[in-house]
Amino acid sequence: MDDDLRVVGKRVAAVDAYQKVTGTAEYCTNISLPGMLVGKVLRSPHAHARVVKVDGSKAEVLSGVKAIVTHQDVPRKVFTYNVMTYQLPQGELQDMHLFDHKARYIGDPVAAVAAVNEEIANEALRLIDVEYEPLPAVFTVDEAVKPGAPVVHDFAENNTPVPPTPVFCYGQDVEELFKEADAIAEGTFSTSKQIQAGLEPACSVAHFHDGRLTVWSQIQLPHMARKMLAYLFDLPESKVRLIQPFAGTGFGAGTDLCCEPYACALAIKAGAPVKVLYSRSEDFANRITREHICKIEMKIGVRKDGAPLALKAKYTGDAGAYMCKAASGCGVALASNITEYKFESMYQEIEAIYTNHVACGAMRGFGGVQSSFARESLIDEVCEKIGMDPIEFRLKYHRNVGELGWFPTTQISSCGLDECLRAGAETIGWYEKKALPKNGVRRRGLGVACMAWLSGAQPMLLEHSNAILKFNEDGGCSLFVSPGNMGQGILGTLAQIAAEVLGLEYRDINLIYGDTDLTGFDIGTHASRGLYCIGRAVKKAAEDARAQILERASAILDAPADQLDIKDRKVFVKNEPERSALLSQISNACIYDYQKGCRQIVAHATVDPAEFAPPWQAGFAEVEVDTQTGVVEVIRWITVHDVGRAINPQVVEGQLEGGTAQGIGFALYEDTQIIHGKLLTDGFDKYRIPSMLDLPEHETVLVEQGDPTGPFGAKSVGESGLFLQVPAIANAIYDAVGVRIRDLPMSPERILKALKEKTAP
Amino acid sequence: MRRIVCTFVVNGVTRELLVETNALLSEVLQDDLGLKGVHVGCGTGDCGACTVLVDGLPVLSCSTLAVTVRGKEITTVEGMANGTKLHPLQESFIEHGALQCGYCTPGMLLASKRLLEINPSPSRQDIKDALAGHLCRCTGYNKIVDAVMAAAEGEE
Numbered sequence: 008m009d010d011d012l013r014v015v016g017k018r019v020a021a022v023d024a025y026q027k028v029t030g031t032a033e034y035c036t037n038i039s040l041p042g043m044l045v046g047k048v049l050r051s052p053h054a055h056a057r058v059v060k061v062d063g064s065k066a067e068v069l070s071g072v073k074a075i076v077t078h079q080d081v082p083r084k085v086f087t088y089n090v091m092t093y094q095l096p097q098g099e100l101q102d103m104h105l106f107d108h109k110a111r112y113i114g115d116p117v118a119a120v121a122a123v124n125e126e127i128a129n130e131a132l133r134l135i136d137v138e139y140e141p142l143p144a145v146f147t148v149d150e151a152v153k154p155g156a157p158v159v160h161d162f163a164e165n166n167t168p169v170p171p172t173p174v175f176c177y178g179q180d181v182e183e184l185f186k187e188a189d190a191i192a193e194g195t196f197s198t199s200k201q202i203q204a205g206l207e208p209a210c211s212v213a214h215f216h217d218g219r220l221t222v223w224s225q226i227q228l229p230h231m232a233r234k235m236l237a238y239l240f241d242l243p244e245s246k247v248r249l250i251q252p253f254a255g256t257g258f259g260a261g262t263d264l265c266c267e268p269y270a271c272a273l274a275i276k277a278g279a280p281v282k283v284l285y286s287r288s289e290d291f292a293n294r295i296t297r298e299h300i301c302k303i304e305m306k307i308g309v310r311k312d313g314a315p316l317a318l319k320a321k322y323t324g325d326a327g328a329y330m331c332k333a334a335s336g337c338g339v340a341l342a343s344n345i346t347e348y349k350f351e352s353m354y355q356e357i358e359a360i361y362t363n364h365v366a367c368g369a370m371r372g373f374g375g376v377q378s379s380f381a382r383e384s385l386i387d388e389v390c391e392k393i394g395m396d397p398i399e400f401r402l403k404y405h406r407n408v409g410e411l412g413w414f415p416t417t418q419i420s421s422c423g424l425d426e427c428l429r430a431g432a433e434t435i436g437w438y439e440k441k442a443l444p445k446n447g448v449r450r451r452g453l454g455v456a457c458m459a460w461l462s463g464a465q466p467m468l469l470e471h472s473n474a475i476l477k478f479n480e481d482g483g484c485s486l487f488v489s490p491g492n493m494g495q496g497i498l499g500t501l502a503q504i505a506a507e508v509l510g511l512e513y514r515d516i517n518l519i520y521g522d523t524d525l526t527g528f529d530i531g532t533h534a535s536r537g538l539y540c541i542g543r544a545v546k547k548a549a550e551d552a553r554a555q556i557l558e559r560a561s562a563i564l565d566a567p568a569d570q571l572d573i574k575d576r577k578v579f580v581k582n583e584p585e586r587s588a589l590l591s592q593i594s595n596a597c598i599y600d601y602q603k604g605c606r607q608i609v610a611h612a613t614v615d616p617a618e619f620a621p622p623w624q625a626g627f628a629e630v631e632v633d634t635q636t637g638v639v640e641v642i643r644w645i646t647v648h649d650v651g652r653a654i655n656p657q658v659v660e661g662q663l664e665g666g667t668a669q670g671i672g673f674a675l676y677e678d679t680q681i682i683h684g685k686l687l688t689d690g691f692d693k694y695r696i697p698s699m700l701d702l703p704e705h706e707t708v709l710v711e712q713g714d715p716t717g718p719f720g721a722k723s724v725g726e727s728g729l730f731l732q733v734p735a736i737a738n739a740i741y742d743a744v745g746v747r748i749r750d751l752p753m754s755p756e757r758i759l760k761a762l763k764e765k766t767a768p
Numbered sequence: 769m770r771r772i773v774c775t776f777v778v779n780g781v782t783r784e785l786l787v788e789t790n791a792l793l794s795e796v797l798q799d800d801l802g803l804k805g806v807h808v809g810c811g812t813g814d815c816g817a818c819t820v821l822v823d824g825l826p827v828l829s830c831s832t833l834a835v836t837v838r839g840k841e842i843t844t845v846e847g848m849a850n851g852t853k854l855h856p857l858q859e860s861f862i863e864h865g866a867l868q869c870g871y872c873t874p875g876m877l878l879a880s881k882r883l884l885e886i887n888p889s890p891s892r893q894d895i896k897d898a899l900a901g902h903l904c905r906c907t908g909y910n911k912i913v914d915a916v917m918a919a920a921e922g923e924e
Contacts (some may be wrong), residue, residue, distance in 0.1 A: 027870030030805020030845035255871030494869035664908030691814035
């Protein structure tokens, strides 16, 4: 790799860190506008009910109430929170209406109010008279498909909008190959409905003024959110401005709308700015959760030397009340299964079913977390059956450069998994510790798991990005980009890429972001695309700007542009470095040219990538299981990641370490409890995310070999940090105490039950 | 609702405010004083994000009635820097990448400030114990502990 880099690869501070440590950073929750009203949503107390009548007349006359909106006040349009629908030509299933005639989960919005303060808004909610006709409700996918089950949506027969559908299958008949297999492992796995649980509750502010709708939102996909809101309220996109302040949440939560439609409806009716801020319990119960693949049935077969023959799987999604991303979550689960190993043949199906639960959207590790759990657990099992070390299996049978990526037509562009596996095995002491005897009440075990992910969902989904660079007199410039804005570190990383190309310092680049009126179109942040896709746009724009600078400098220095270079804010002749001009001099001349040659340097680049650049990873867990209490303690966690190139290693580590915490939580104790449609775990006291005391020592090791398609060789890192804790911990539990846990979270109760069953005669 | 006149010394400045007796400290700081660094994450005292210092001690501002702390010195994250000079903890959080979304950061910083006042040379475990009530969903905590350790070492 080219290591003559001055800005790329450096640990520079995040561009937004100063604002965040001084308390000046703006979030949706702390936005305050003159005359701003408090918006509140009236929600159905029933999991399933016809809304017969909504009468706001008593609330309307309450002093201080400025607007009440019901289904009568908004255009009746089918829509979806899932703004990613615009990334597919045919879109995804849309099945929602604002304030529909039927409530389909406990919390489904029925009306909303805006008032001068919270007390009056709450009082107005109480005064709205709603007549419900409660209907029988259904809460499990098994019940939902039975004949005579309550019908969640009229159009979906058997509550099954996505019947079992084979996707991306390849090779010969898997059943025939299973007959040839020397070892087979199969199982049914289940997961909980993980909540993204960002620390900032859901919040949006909207203001409709002079024919324009301005929306402050926590969304990760600003331009597509603008498109959906414009559609919903009969406005042209140009009349809607979406502003993203810093978001104190994300992790996929911002790939779907949340309170924005309610804030907009109220603001349009009230003619004043309205803030809708959900309480924590309202956020947990109504913000759509992780794509809920509730069940994974998987079977794999290998030859006695380990050669992978066939993989068969079915992913069942409990969509909840609305489809949002249930089907795409299942689809990604199976797609992400393709890349890792050289199975001769694969047959996988998806299925999604409506219930009367809150709908599910997306969380970091979308679908891949679930497929990794099943696949990596079963790989561990067949390795034991054929007597092969799990690391040796993975070294021998993972796919490599040029082989099949996730999507048909894609090829793997780079692969550093061998180095990941070797480095991790050495760091954790795999071979020495594996040989230790297991005895006593507290037993230790080791587990490993692997995964390949993606850097954007191209070519299946549209991944269009734009970057604009505009130079000032002094040679500094503004970079206009539009990623999700949740502090993941992308802003500074993009500035590093631009600075490297332009021979500037990191701080010479002024970031302009978070406003659809200012920035070019961008899909935004999802599918680990930010650095790879937007980074490519930034690099391309910077190269264009560089060419413009060199062309201008060519006249000043009287040398051909191709013999010039830029470094340290200076343009110079390559073989005569003393012949140079300051970038500020050139930039100034572009703006103040009194000889009629004014042309400010502005560069714009569009990218719509098609390549498949997977980050690879190996995760290693060492656990201690208490055989008397069933408590699993993670002693050590090591993730080794092939990220291509770490543009800012500190940011990369931050992504992986944060993912680690969410993965350990998902593996061991994040447990969404919903009883008869009612979310019981509706606060941080009941839905436990890891605290400082819960996490083990965890380490991140980076493998950097460069990817030929990524900006400066970089691949993605946004999601993959939380893939492997679940399967590696499950495998380590087996290593320690000999039980295979297939349901999440792997709670003490489940461990004890499995231990009891194991020792039962 | 009854209102009473209260005096608070907020970030070194004496403020006299007419406060509703049911108003939370977080509401007064945010709504009456416009302090954007006061972040409420749960409203139930479970996450620690809203922590401010009252007479130097960490207090959950979302679960504290403002009238109960009248006459006291209140420090929010806006009061940590000395003019344009950041507090060593603020510097250290920036340098170590100890924040991402930044929503928990004010609470983390203020609780760390108190920790270093009573224990200038904490171990990693001391820091984890002191900050255990502060949830962060982004960082996995490693870099927060690193930042507090480094700030402590720098001050010695």
